[in-house]
Each structure stands twice: as C-alpha cells, then as structure tokens.
Ligand code: SF4
C-alpha cells in the first residue's frame with residue numbers, strides 16, 4: 001500500500017484548527033439553512049417543508065411525460081383513431097402490444113370491400129419500460145403515453161390493459177387526509 | 178456459495194486467526210448488490226474478493242435480438258444514474274458506423290444534456306459518498322440540486338431517470354420552450370451551491386482524516402488496471418475522451434481537465450468537484466453557441482449499419498463508456514460488447530483497500546463511484 005505523505009499543517013492552519021474554524025464554518029451554514037427555512041418562499045406555507053406533499057397534492061408532471069398509455073379517439077365522432085396498422089407492436093422492443101384486427105365489409109363506390117379495423121388492443125404495462133417508441137411509431141397519433149403515473153394494481157392481471165381501459169383511462173383515486 | 182480464494186498468509190497481530198467477513202450484498206454502502214468478502218486481521222483488511230453478478234440481466238444478449246433503434250432504452254439501464262451518457266454511446270456508435278451526418282443542433286443539445294447528466298451523477302456520488310463517511314447534510318443539499326436537473330430531464334425527455342434520451346440520427350424532440358431559461362438558471366445558481374459543499378467538507382477535519390491518504394493508487398498502477406474517469410485523473414493521469422477523441426460538440430468547447438496529485442480519496446473528491454465546475458462551463462458555452470436548425474438526420478427506413486465492426490467510446494461520469502459493435506449487415510447487431518467503466522474501476526478495490534481498516538473500505542467503494550447495473554449488465 002503506497003502511503004501519501006500528509007502535509008504538515010502550517011501555523012495559521014494549526015491556529016484555525018485550534019479554534020475549530022473548519023467545523024464552525026460548516027455549522028454556521030447549516031444553522032443558516034435551518035433558520036432560513038422558516039422564512040423561505042420556496043417552502044410550503046413557510047413551514048420549512050420542501051418535500052412534495054404527495055398524495056395530498058399531486059405533482060404536476062411535464063407535458064412530455066411517458067406515463068399510462070391511452071388510445072386516442074377522434075374528438076368529434078368519438079371513433080377510434082387506430083387503423084390497426086400494427087406499427088406500434090413492431091416498434092416495441094418488449095413485445096407488450098397486441099393489436100387484434102378484424103375485417104368489416106364496407107361499400108366503396110358501390111362495390112363491397114373488406115376493411116381492416118381494430119377489434120381488441122392489449123397493452124401489458126407490467127413489461128413496458130415507457131420508452132415511447134410505440135408512441136413515435138403510431139402514424140395517426142392514436143397511441144399516446146399520458147401524464148397519468150399511478151399504475152399500481154393488486155394483481156398481475158391488472159397490469160394488462162384492454163381496449164376499453166386504454167380508451168377510457170382508469171379512474172383516478174382521490175386521496176383524502 | 179462463492180468460494181473465496183485467499184492465498185496470502187500473513188503474520189497476524191496477537192497470533193489470532195484471521196477472520197473472514199462478508200460485506201453485502203445487502204450492505205447499504207456497497208451501492209447496490211455487491212458482495213465483498215474481507216479477510217481481516219483485527220480491523221485491518223489483509224485481503225478481499227468481490228462477488229458480482231447479482232444484477233445480471235443479459236443486456237448484451239438482449240441487444241443481439243433487437244433492432245438497432247430499439248436498443249437505446251436498454252442502455253439506459255446499464256448505469257442508471259447516467260442514463261443520458263449511456264444512451265449516447267449507443268446511438269453514436271450506430272451513427273458513426275453508418276456514417277450518418279447528425280445536425281449540429283443535435284450535437285450541441287447532446288453536449289449540454291450529457292454534461293447536465295455528469296453533474297447529476299457526480300452530485301449523487303457526492304451525496305452517497307458523504308453519507309457513507311458520515312456527513313448527512315450534504316446528501317440533502319446535493320439531492321436538491323440533482324432534482325433541478327431531473328426536472329429539466331423530465332420536461333425534455335419525458336422521464337427522470339431512464340430517459341431514453343436519444344434516437345439514432347438525432348433526438349426525439351427539439352428542446353422544450355423554456356429549456357434555455359431552465360438550464361441558464363441552473364448554471365447561474367450552481368457555483369454558489371458548490372461553494373456550500375466545499376464549506377462543509379473540504380476543510381472539515383473529520384472529512385480530511387477519513388479521506389486523505391486512504392485508497393491510494395499510483396498513476397502507473399491505475400493505467401495498468403485500466404482505470405478511467407475521475408478515478409484515473411485523481412492519480413494525476415491526464416486522459417479524457419472528451420479531449421483525446423472529441424465526440425458530439427466537445428471539439429468546440431473550451432474546458433480543462435482537473436488532475437489530482439496523490440491518487441487518494443481526497444484527491445478524487447477534489448477532481449470530481451472541479452469536474453462539476455468544468456461541466457458547468459461547458460454547458461454555459463454550449464448554450465451561448467447553440468445553433469438553430471433541425472435535430473434529426475434523415476434516416477433510412479430500416480437502420481442497417483454495413484457489415485463490419487466498430488468501437489466508439491465516450492467519457493461518461495464514471496469513466497470511459499465504450500461500445501463494440503459487430504454487424505453482419507442485417508437489421509440486428511451480431512454482437513455487442515459494452516466497456517463499462519465501473520466494472521474496470523472496481524478491479525482496483527483490492528489494491529486500494531489492503532492495509533486499511535474496515536471502515537475505510539466503505540469510503541473506498543464510495544470513491545470508486547461504482548454502479549452495479551453496469552458491472553453486472
Ligand atoms: S413504451 Fe416502449 S416498451 Fe412500452 S409499449 Fe411502448 S414501445 Fe413498448
């Protein structure tokens with residue numbers, strides 16, 4: 001083990017040590033903080049509380065936050081925006097999306113045609129790492145990761161969201177003190 | 178159970194038998210799940226052995242089964258404290274292998290955000306290192322500043338820790354509206370905060386006696402083991418990938434590399450504090466010069482680097498993060514190998530600890546600034 005020669009303290013340093021200047025400086029700073037918290041504008045109601053008061057007060061998360069998934073609907077017609085293209089499922093590194101399409105008959109210019117529409121949409125939030133690659137792949141801005149961040153459930157099955165949950169969202173629990 | 182092979186036999190004090198002590202894997206100051214088997218003579222460490230692998234997730238194997246664009250979020254989970262730097266090494270490797278021209282604005286934003294991440298990582302290091310040694314106040318202060326950086330990350334990337342910050346060819350989004358204001362505010366406030374840490378620690382006699390002369394490693398030994406980052410620079414070796422092989426926009430930046438002299442815990446502490454100042458300088462300059470323009474290169478439909486191999490490395494907060502990529506020309510890599518700085522820095526633990534007390538092992542693990550997510554992969 002190579003040893004480092006510890007520099008000998010000079011006279012001024014010795015004097016400073018004797019009067020415990022090093023410790024007093026630190027203590028002074030912490031005392032300043034302790035007293036300053038009482039009048040600090042940032043603290044909650046001047047009580048010196050800096051921590052977030054969750055769950056009483058929910059934090060404002062950023063607009064770009066990657067949280068609970070949602071399938072968006074057309075705001076006017078309330079039809080789903082999803083065109084069952086499966087791009088989100090291909091883009092997902094964790095394979096947590098299952099797009100189950102179905103064929104419907106439609107009449108285009110007088111002729112019957114088959115069209116693929118979305119039937120069921122399975123999203124496994126327990127495997128998801130919220131990387132937002134699926135959201136970027138979606139061509140119609142249908143799949144979106146929202147600001148909702150409370151995803152805990154009591155069972156494993158509860159993590160698997162179906163189309164209804166993805167479209168309606170989950171109910172937010174209101175906590176009271 | 179892992180068998181410790183300790184070959185050295187040594188005269189022990191009082192002729193008492195040597196004691197073998199398990200430290201970890203649930204020990205709070207091993208910074209994750211690291212098991213250190215110590216061989217003790219009284220309270221002095223004669224020998225030690227590290228047992229790693231508790232956090233192995235097979236990242237390199239996972240990467241072999243994913244498309245090139247899908248791997249970046251996994252890289253965030255290597256060193257989760259520095260997710261932004263880790264993501265950068267992956268996308269830059271793929272970009273350089275394909276010869277993709279990345280727009281300058283993306284380069285500048287990458288520089289700013291990785292430097293912010295370096296400060297965040299060093300702050301967390303300072304917080305936990307000081308806590309391990311017994312200075313609790315610094316923990317609260319350092320986490321307060323880190324919170325500001327994480328808020329910037331949340332607004333910019335949509336996540337605080339594992340951000341998935343970059344995409345091959347650029348960035349997912351341009352900077353958000355108040356980006357300049359937020360970063361500028363942080364840059365302006367930060368020097369005052371750094372001074373506060375120094376007031377409580379740098380001259381404090383308890384801090385000095387716990388760090389000066391502890392965990393010494395000479396420059397030659399550090400190079401021989403392959404240390405990088407502040408652990409190497411603390412021993413006085415001037416090696417920084419940002420200077421020697423500039424990536425992103427570092428070639429345009431003016432900054433210094435702080436160096437230690439003695440290679441002990443105290444010097445590494447000083448080096449990291451000074452590095453935070455230099456990072457602040459880089460952010461300041463990059464924000465001044467931030468060019469306008471697009472943040473994404475035009476990507477081909479499927480990202481397919483040409484067949485061959487490529488090595489690229491960047492200077493992460495903990496050292497040189499490297500990525501060796503072998504491509505066979507398909508949409509998935511053939512083999513990926515990560516050079517994790519923490520794994521290699523951990524190898525110095527034995528050399529640094531032998532001869533010190535058990536309590537110093539905690540300080541030395543702290544000063545190496547390891548993250549087990551990266552060591553075990
Ligand atoms: S956020 Fe990522 S992991 Fe989750 S479903 Fe989308 S692509 Fe898959």
Ligand code: SF4
Nearest residue numbers: 082083085086088138
């Ligand atoms: S990418 Fe969008 S439109 Fe296509 S299947 Fe997924 S959610 Fe539907």
